[in-house]
Amino acid sequence: MQSIITVENVSKQYRLGTRDASYGTLRDSIVRSIRAPFSKSQSKKGNGVETIWALKDVGFEVKPGEVVGIIGRNGAGKSTLLKILARIVEPTTGNIKLYGRVGSLLEVGTGFHPELSGRENIYLNGAILGMKRAEIERKFDEIVAFAEIEKFIDTPVKHYSSGMYMRLAFAVAAHLEPEILIVDEVLAVGDAGFQKKCLEKMRDVGEHGRTVLFVSHNMSAITRLCKRAILLGDGQVLADGTAHKVASSYLNSGLGTTAxxxxxxxxxxxxxxxxxxxxxxxxxxxxxxxxxxxxxxxxxxxxxxxxxxxxxxxxxxxxxxxxxxxxxxxxxxxxxxxxxxxxxxxxxxxxxxxxxxxxxxxxxxxxxxxxxxxxxxxxxxxxxxxxxxxxDSLDGNSSRGDYAGHMPGVVRPMLQWHTEYHVKEN
Amino acid sequence: METLAELEPGKSPDVPQVLPPEPVVEIKASRTWLALNLKEIWAYRELLYFLTWRDVKVRYKQTLLGVVWVVLQPLMTMVITTIFFGKIVRVPSDNLPYALFVFAGLLPWMFFSKAITQSGSSLVGSANLITKVYFPRLIIPSATVLSGLVDYAVSVVVLIGLMIYYGVGASVHLLMFPVLIVLMTILALGVGMWLSALNVKYRDVAAMIPFLVQVGMFATPVYYPSSLIPEKWQWLMKLNPLTGIVENSRAALFNRPFDWLSFNISVGIAVLLLVSSAYVFRRMEKSFADFV
Known part of the structure; x- marks a missing residue:
């Protein structure tokens, strides 16, 4: 099958020094351009700015309908890759071909304005995410119902509780229907019930044949949503395979959380x-x-x-x-x-x-x-x-036993079992 | 428990089995100079509409008087300047009632000064959008300028009222008025795009704009007629693209002769600024997310 996403040798370089003073001043530029013709050594020094490669020669392909998780610790290049795919920043080298409309969700509620009502924000946010007006109108009721804010639809969102705000924001995003969906860790918000709803909605998205790239720290979400995962480290692809395998190798490498x-x-x-x-x-x-x-x-x-x-x-x-x-x-x-x-x-x-x-x-x-x-x-x-x-290990001596699939529950104790056996006597 | 992982890719009937032969989007490091992608901007026209609408809506949402402010601002300025310049200093006004004279000049000036002030900082103010969603960045300063046009339209209604009050009749010259509005918008877009793009990288620009506006106020015949300037400095006056717009607006409204020289200079400068700003903008656009 032809790939819907092809990423070839994508690299992104950032200049360290200039990132620090994130913007220049006009004076600096003027001074530099005046000095440059007279002192070559100066300008050479300027070129020697320390650089880092946020991504280096990243390449992979995604087939239509695949749901791929992208994992890695902070600074591994996940966000950079996401931003390049979402066309927010340009790669330094390499190229990416996308054979479908792209929708990116790097944040929910992008462009929400506190003074505007829920209704107005749905239109505004929808337009920002690339939905057509007619499309928003068609899905409007569904969005409101999903967010469970019917009563407050004409209230300015600044009066919303943070939960309502997030629900509305995600509801709009969840109704985006591009062929390729790029999602950042937007699920790390909201109450548990709503998170579950979001995960389900995302599953729907995948089941309806859309291609999804999903970046997250949430390993259980990754393994639940994605068949395949890509592990990034130091800007490179370290592993690419089934989500369970890649997620467990990531966890075992100790790249995860704050201890x-x-x-x-x-x-x-x-x-x-x-x-x-x-x-x-x-x-x-x-x-x-x-x-x-x-x-x-x-x-x-x-x-x-x-x-x-x-x-x-x-x-x-x-x-x-x-x-x-x-x-x-x-x-x-x-x-x-x-x-x-x-x-x-x-x-x-x-x-x-x-x-x-x-x-x-x-x-x-x-x-x-x-x-x-x-x-x-x-x-x-x-x-x-x-x-x-x-x-959990798959050695068989934890409570997982010989079962390798998903086990729900907050605790996983090893409990005593007792089975009585009576030979059936005829 | 069924998991997504258990679904084979491409199994669902909804999967588009045939992909387009050419990529819909191709991402790579762009060449240095790019032409404007008008097709893409057209595709995002609804976003331009919504952002303009948001600007207008938000501006007056929490103010008590709302849209009245749009009218009140030039009106108050008109009253004050009429008292000081018209009555006390006795600035000539080309034989028009000073209030009418100054109001007709104030409208394009206020539109322009607001447009460049607000669009100048628009990109930096929209950092949250720029770092999270892709769309042609050009839309941001454009929406700011266009929302100013809405205010302008409201003020024009007041101007018409004033004209009726003073008994200034309409003439065939009025046909030039829409042309001047377009010209004014193009000029504001050009300057706004230049300033907003530069401001992302050089925050000095934001500090410079109020100063620019102040200089512009004195260099533009808003409170005085350009006929007040001695003959030998007239050329300098006309190099200011706003002169052609302000003076010719009055000519169009009050049935006076047009100054085609200053009009042509304005058109030339406005087009030059728009085209150059479009190129500069496209060149700087790709690094906005890194700097903003």
Whole structure:
């Protein structure tokens, strides 16, 4: 079958120095052009600006109807590739051929204006995304119904809750019907229920034969939506194959999430004049920092903090969320001594151990807090402080057993089974 | 659980089995100089319409008086200048009531100065669009200029009212008025595109524009007739493309003789600016997303 997308030797170079001072001044340019004819060495020096290749010789093909995930850690070149495909920036070399209309969704709600009503923003945003007016009119009711904002359609969107805003924004985007759809991590927003709806809508898109390129950190979304995935690293294609394989090799390479957050400046750290946070770390059994954990192994979460006022009973606690925003559980310190005793001044490190064979596979996002229970006071609550990936093996000795497919659920415990067997006696 | 991954590509009946023989879009590093892609701009005409509409709508949405401001601004300026220049300083006004004289000049001037001020910063102000969605960037400053034209049209209604009040009759010269509006728009587009494109890379431009506007206000016969300028400096006056527009607008409205020399100079400069700005814009366009 002929490819609908052909990417050949695409490279993109950025100049480092000039990126820093993201824009020049007229004076600089004038001075440079005056100097240039007189001092050749000067201009040569200017050409030696440090450059980086955000993408280097990237090439792949996509067949019509394929849904391809693009993964890689920050700075791997995902966004650059996406921006080139969406024609926002030009490649330095190479070429791309697209045999169909392209719609790109690098953000939802692009061009939304807070003063305009939901109705007006649907038209505006639709036009920005490349929809024809007649097309928007035809789909208008469907968009409003999808966003569940019928009552507020004529209210300026600045009065919307952030959830309503995102729903409307995504609703418009979800009704875009190009032959090729390029999607950035727009699913990282909204409440869990709506996210599910969005994922389903995207699945629909794929099933209706559209070609989709989907960039995400959300491995479960990638493996669920895409048959194929491309792993980028340092601007190059590191792996290209079935989504499950590429996603697991990505996770095993430890390129994923933030295992540590540290605050150098205590003034800016989360906290108040009673307690301040120094650091949050995800560690493995040996106390080593890690952001990828085998599902069978325990995971430690370290919280380092300073007590600045010695008259409070303090309870460190963690909130564990899945990538879909579902709270898996909350854990708080239950130490008999500290439950009843105010903590003296000093620097502390509290660690909680989440046992192996407990969490499900996927990303866990952890919020950290320290509270006092009586009266209930939250000294700080640092949401999304750290994150780590739990990976399941296919060795057969985790709770997955010999099943290799998708296993739903927030937890994946190893449970005791007991089967009784009676020989049937005739 | 059924997953997408289980679907074979191309299995669905909706898949276009036959792809177009030529790519719909081809992406590669562009050559340095490109001609305007008019076909593409035409394809995006609805976006131009919506962005213009947004500019107009947003501008007056949260103001109490809304569209009244469009009328009030030139009217207030007219009243003030009529008192100061007309009554106190006694600036001549080519035998027209000074209020009418100044209002007719103010409309194109205000359109032009607003157009270049707003379109100058339009691209930088639309960074969120430029870094997220592709469309011909030309649409952004163009929409700003066009939304100014809407304000202008409203003011023209007031001008007609004033003309009736002062009993200035219409004449065949009025036929030139639409031509001058087109000319004025082309000139504003040309300048606006130049300034907006330069402003992406050199933020100095934004600082320069208010100064440009101030110079333009004095160099254009808005508050005074160009006949006030001594004969030997007339040529300098006429090199300002706005002179041809402002003076000839009055000629068209008030049945005076046209100054074809200044008109032709205006046309020449406006076309030159539009064409050159289109090229410069296309050349700089591809790096907008990197700089904005």
């Amino acid at each position: 540590v957050r540290e605050w150098q400046d205590l003034e800016k750290a989360p906290g108040n004049d009673i307690v301040r946070l120094y650091a949050i770390r995800v560690v493995d059994e040996d106390g080593q920092l890690t952001d990828v954990v085998d599902i069978r192994k325990p995971i430690g979460l370290e919280m380092e903090y300073a007590v600045l006022n010695p008259y409070h009973i303090l309870v460190p606690n963690y909130h564990f969320y899945t990538e879909e925003g579902v709270c898996a559980f909350v854990a708080q310190e239950l130490d008999e001594h500290w439950r009843t005793t105010p903590r003296p001044l000093g620097r502390y490190k509290s660690t909680v151990w989440v046992p192996g064979n407990f969490l499900s596979e996927g990303t866990m996002i952890v919020g950290a807090a320290i509270s006092t229970m009586d009266p209930v006071t939250i000294h700080f609550h640092e949401q999304d402080a750290v994150a780590f990936q739990v990976v």
